[in-house]
Amino acid sequence: MADEKPAGVGESSRAPSSEAMDRPGTIPDDERPVTNGCDETQEGVKAIEAISMAWSKWGLIAAYFGIFLMAFTTSLEGQVTYSVVVFATSSFSSHSLVATVYVIQGVVNAVIKPPMAKIADVFGRLEAFTICIILYVLGYIQMAASANVQTFAAAQIFYSAGSTGLQILQQVFIADTSDMTNRALFSSLPDTPFLVTTWIGSIIGGAIVASSTWRWAYGIWAIILPVVFLPLALTLLLNGRRAKRMGLRPEKRRFIDGGPFVVAAKVWNQLDIGGIVLxxxxxxxxxxxxxxxxxxxxxxxxxxxxxxxxVGGVLLIAFPLWEGSKKLAPHPLIPLELLKSRTFCAGCAVGFFYFLVFYLSVQPYFYSYLLVVQHQSVAAAGHITQTFSFSSTVTSIVVSLMIKYTRHYKYFVTSGSLIYLLGVGLMIRYRTEDASVGSLVGTQIAVGIGGGMLNVPAQLGVQASASHQQVAAATAVFLTVVEIGGAVGAAISGAVWTQLIPYKLSNYLPADLASQAHTIFGDVNVASDYTTYPPGSPARIAINKSYQETMHTLLMIAVVLCAPLVLLSFLMRNYKLDAVKQGVKGKVIGGNADTDEQKVDVGISHT
Known part of the structure; x- marks a missing residue:
């Protein structure tokens, strides 16, 4: 924002001039980064700023290596477990509840991001990372040992809390240690493992199911993940101690002063536990x-x-009332000041509809559709489904490099929205029973390119509308809304699937097989058994027709809900990213040497 300091919340209520609205990168008063409503930098933010000022070049490189190592592990884990989740739920004769599993994941993914960002702001980045690893491991252990679908579904709470916590913390750490022009590129770093894991994850998952049990596909990560976390943990720990020796970080934190009740009250207010519960x-x-x-x-x-x-609706209405009260929420979970920014609101809405449509068109039933209707193997179905991840990752890296040199992001959000809409529309035409593998893969590539062009740039636009104190909250809100979109999409998918498939099976199956409708619906192994229900048989025709018609309904809903993305992209302001300053302290990748953001050249950034 040129050389001016971020304006405070409510500092100016005048409408921006038409001249300012038309100049890319010129930021009107109502679009400047908002600051913490309590005008206080929380201690976790101070801690990472102190660590940032103590970074050495190799220390920062080591930290990013640790981020990449964890990202690779969680990416591979996600691909492996994705290929076995239908077998896990089917082993409990509850294949249809795969949507419930995804909804629980989506709900936890949505609500955990703001509190995890809060924990990072209050206690520190290392402490928050450690909590996530513990939750992740607990989830792995519970899923591997689950004796029924209820226990398996309940394990998603721990698993998703750890998984999404790592996701938000990785992005927060990248925001802490990079400037705006380089942030899109480095924000794509956690996604780069998909270039490899997309192709090997389903193979590993299939091999585990064939040679052992689906339980081992979850249990092995309880050992692997803590080990790969060590490089990042040691880097943050050692640099934190170095910052203390340099006098950059206080030895004692203020919020732990006082008796137990005083500390509890401070933690309640700092983390906004009431808001988290609501x-x-x-x-x-x-x-x-x-x-x-x-x-x-x-x-x-x-x-x-x-x-x-x-009751859920009442609590949802009560949430903004709680957050808007300075007495009840002095440190709100989601700062309502952010809602004054048009770019922030439009960017979050882009993320919402992006994931909403994804969970109608790709997740969670496309994989089952490939097994049943297309008669694909476990590995092939995984590869086709994960083509989206591969193409979106490649696209996001290319787009991030283009953002680095063009200094703008909005063009990519709009173009990506149009391509994403086109890809979903093509699915209606080419995702049919007689479709070739090439057609199925082609539509996945199209939506992947669209998703890769709009997701990271939209997040960058949201971050550009916030100050450093607010950037963790802004990123958390964006990723929260994204996950809410996914949860809503999974809920709609689950509702449509559980209503239509049994109904259609009952109508289409021959009279002598009608009693098997519940079994076929509940177990993907039965539905995809081409030995019992061979091609051309009345039963196979009925099963495939039920799945095909239900998939068509989901895609029709998806294309309608994809249309708002294009309009929302136009509402985002076209910031000139090298003019955006967030007041980040310490050494950052690509920072300007004449500001408080000290440049660190790691061989990638040369601004």
Missing amino acids: LSAAFALLLVPLTLTKTTPGGWQSPTIIALIV
Whole structure:
């Protein structure tokens, strides 16, 4: 923002001039980075600033190596477990509940990001990373040892909390240690492992299922992940001690002063635990019941389902009222000041619809569709499905390099939205029973290119509208809204799938096989058994027709909900990124030497 300091919240209420609106990179008063409403930099932020001022070139390189190592491990884990989750739920005769698993993941992924960002701001980055690793491992162990689908689904709480916590913390760390023009490129770093893991993950998963049990596909990561976390942990720990020796970081933290009740009250306020509880409960009560209507007596008329949705709605309304109260939430989980920025709001909405459509068109049932209708092997189905991850990762890296040299991001968000919409539309035409593998892969590539062009740039635009104190919260809110979109998409998918598949199977199966409809619906192994239900048989025709028609319905919903992306992209302001200053202290990649952001040249950035 040129050489001016970020304006405070509410400092100017005048409308921006038309001249300012038309000049790319010129930021009107109402679009300047917002600051913490309490005008206080929290101690976790001070700690990372102190560590940043103590970085050496090789220390920063080591930290990024640690980030990449963890990203590679979690990426591989995600690909392996994705290929076995349908076998895990089917082993409990509950294949249809795969959507419920994804909804639970989505809800936890959504609500954990702001509190994890808060923990990082209050306690520190290392402490937050450590909590995530512990949660991740607990989730692995519980899933591997689960005796029923309820235990398996409950394990998603720990697993998703750890997984999404690492995701947000990686992005926060990158925001701490890079300037705006280089941030898109380095924000893509955690995604680069997909270039490899996409192709080997499903092979490993298939091999584990064939030679052992799906449980081992979860259990091995409880050993591997803590080991690969050590390089980053040691780097942050040693540089934190170095910062203390240099007098850059205080020995004692203020919020731990006082008696137990005083400390508890400070932690409550600093983390906004009341807001965490309200937000978590609201989304859980609203989204999870959508996938359970088929298995709950009475369905939509069930008093339990109605009560859960009503209470969830009330809590969702209460959440912004809580957050807006300085007395109840002096350090709000989601600073409402951010909502004054048009770019921030539009960017978050882009993320919401992007993931909403993804969980209607690709996840969670495309994999099952490939196994059943297309008669693909486990490895082939995984490769086709994960073509999206590969193409979106390649695209995001290319786009990030282009952003680095063009200094603008908005063009890519708009172009990506159009390509994403085109790709989803092509799925309706080419995702049919008689489609070739090339057609199926081609549509995955199209949506992957679109997604890669809009996701990271949209996050960058959201971050550009925040100060350093707010950047963790802004990033957390963006990724929260993205996950909420995914949870809503998974909930809609689950509701459509659980309503239509059993209904269609009952109608299409021959009379002598109608009693098997529930078994076929509940177990993907049965539905994809071409020996029992060979090609051309009435049963196979009925099964494939049920799956095909249901998939078509999901894609029709997806293309309608994809259209708002294009309009929202136009609402984002076209910042000139090298003019954006967030007040980041210490050494950052690409920082300007004449500011408080000291440049670190790691052989990639030359600004």
